[in-house]
Amino acid sequence: MYDTLKFEGDTLILIDQRKLPQKVEFFKCRDYRDVEFAIADMVVRGAPAIGAAGAYGVYLAASEFKNNSEEVFFKKVKEANKVLVKARPTAVNLFWAINRMEQAMKRNRNKPVSEILEILREEADNIAREDVETNQAIGKFGNEVIPQGATILTHCNAGALATVGYGTALGVIRAAHESGKNIKVYADETRPRLQGARLTAFELVEEGIPVTLIADSVAATLIRDGVIDVIVVGADRIASNGDTANKIGTFMLSELAVRFGVPLYIAAPVSTIDFDINDGSEIVIEERSPEEVTHIQGIQIAPDGVEVYNPAFDVTPAENITGIITEKGIIEPPYKEGIASLKSSQKKGDIDGQL
Numbered sequence: 086m087y088d089t090l091k092f093e094g095d096t097l098i099l100i101d102q103r104k105l106p107q108k109v110e111f112f113k114c115r116d117y118r119d120v121e122f123a124i125a126d127m128v129v130r131g132a133p134a135i136g137a138a139g140a141y142g143v144y145l146a147a148s149e150f151k152n153n154s155e156e157v158f159f160k161k162v163k164e165a166n167k168v169l170v171k172a173r174p175t176a177v178n179l180f181w182a183i184n185r186m187e188q189a190m191k192r193n194r195n196k197p198v199s200e201i202l203e204i205l206r207e208e209a210d211n212i213a214r215e216d217v218e219t220n221q222a223i224g225k226f227g228n229e230v231i232p233q234g235a236t237i238l239t240h241c242n243a244g245a246l247a248t249v250g251y252g253t254a255l256g257v258i259r260a261a262h263e264s265g266k267n268i269k270v271y272a273d274e275t276r277p278r279l280q281g282a283r284l285t286a287f288e289l290v291e292e293g294i295p296v297t298l299i300a301d302s303v304a305a306t307l308i309r310d311g312v313i314d315v316i317v318v319g320a321d322r323i324a325s326n327g328d329t330a331n332k333i334g335t336f337m338l339s340e341l342a343v344r345f346g347v348p349l350y351i352a353a354p355v356s357t358i359d360f361d362i363n364d365g366s367e368i369v370i371e372e373r374s375p376e377e378v379t380h381i382q383g384i385q386i387a388p389d390g391v392e393v394y395n396p397a398f399d400v401t402p403a404e405n406i407t408g409i410i411t412e413k414g415i416i417e418p419p420y421k422e423g424i425a426s427l428k429s430s431q432k433k434g435d436i437d438g439q440l
Contacts, residue, residue: 089134089246090141090213095148097141099129102246106287114138117146117165124172124179127278131247132321132357133216136178140209142169143186147205151198158198162190174369175330175398177322177359182212213249219354220251222412227257227317227352230408230415233266235314238304240273241332242284243319243352253352254319255288257410262294270296271313273304275332277377277395301334308341316342317410320353325428327403327420328365329353333396339405348407355411360428365400373397 087109090099097114103126104110112128114120120142123129129138146165150158166183173179189208193201231237237258244255251259261268270289275281282298289296299307307313316338322330329335329351342349362368375393379385387393409416409423416423 089131089249090129090138092141092209092213095145097138097145099123099138100246101128102130102284103128105246105283114142114145116149117142117169120145121168121172124169130280131242132176132178132319133220133248133253133354134246135173135176136182136356137209137213137216137249139169139172139179140182140186140212143183144202144205144209147190147198147202151202155198159190159194163187173371175321175371176357178354178356181356185212216248216354217250219356219412220248220253220256221260223253223352223354223410224251224256224260226412226415227350227410228260228264228266230315230348230350230410231257231261231266231268231317232314234268235261235266236269236271236312237261238271238273238307238313238316238338239285240281240301240304240316240318240335240338241275242280242288244285244288246284246288247319252288253354253410254317255285257317257350257352258289258294259292262292268295270294271304271307272296272298273301273334273338274298275334276301277381279381280332304338305341308338308345308347311345313347316347316349317352318349320351320357320409321398322368323351323353323358323409323424324362324364324368324403325358325360325421325424326364327406327409327416327418327424328368329401329403329406329409330365330368330370330398331401333399336399336401336405339401342407343405349401349405350408350410351401351406352410355413355427358411358424358427360424365402368398368400370399371397 101110101112150161244252272281272285379387
């Protein structure tokens with residue numbers, strides 16, 4: 086697979102996911118404004134990848150303002166961070182990564198700006214490196230719930246392209262494939278931006294994992310007819326009670342999963358959990374441009390003047406979720422207790438296994 090992102094010299098290089106699968110092109114971010122645009126316009130997308138890109142955005146801002154006075158330097162970087170966090174409002178990893186960068190600045194505020202720059206670059210590199218390790222651990226734990234010969238349904242793209250590498254939901258699928266379980270995958274197209282068709286199918290075909298692409302509306306028939314053994318999806322924000330925001334259409338799948346007794350798992354890093362919100366009602370749902378619905382790759386498919394409602398995400402209630410697969414283990418119901426123990430473990434050390 087291609088690198089979702091890499092930092093070379095003073096430039097963040099992103100695979101331009103707007104162009105896939107027809108073209109493999111790269112988008113170069115030379116300052117934090119480029120990073121903000123890349124996140125908002127979905128050059129880069131997927132909560133973990135957005136977080137890593139945002140971290141490098143903070144470094145680029147610090148590099149841009151390094152020759153100012155110390156007071157102006159910190160003020161300008163803070164202003165840049167506010168721009169970055171507004172690029173997309175739902176994915177908590179962006180807030181988490183930028184906060185982590187700000188904490189690194191705060192801890193080292195008394196050091197020369199040149200040293201702070203080095204610290205910020207190292208912190209952004211760590212966030213990127215840790216993401217790959219995290220996803221591999223998610224894959225390892227997630228493989229435990231995938232039966233031999235399973236047929237898996239996934240929605241949107243939670244693969245290497247949505248992360249720095251390996252993927253969350255697709256990390257589980259990759260691990261199952263690598264372990265020789267002879268799996269098959271159905272990938273929803275994921276309207277309106279078609280991330281399943283353009284990105285998930287692209288990744289799986291590239292890696293030789295058996296995949297069948299379906300229209301979103303086909304999933305109900307497959308679930309009803311017993312074709313699907315397990316559903317695995319990613320997440321953009323998880324509340325402290327387990328309610329999960331993911332790509333629009335996930336809630337609908339979860340209702341079908343409950344109706345027909347199909348397990349549905351969320352695969353996401355701990356950084357996607359928002360410990361500060363009680364439930365899904367507190368998650369801000371991003372609404373995007375009407376043109377995403379009225380046009381496909383620039384071709385108009387709907388009449389002029391039609392009203393459009395285009396939420397990017399929906400919230401799946403915790404009671405519809407079989408388990409939440411993290412790098413620390415699989416959180417099982419009741420989620421409030423499991424997530425609380427996970428939060429406390431961040432201070433006490435790692436927990437591995439079931440929570």
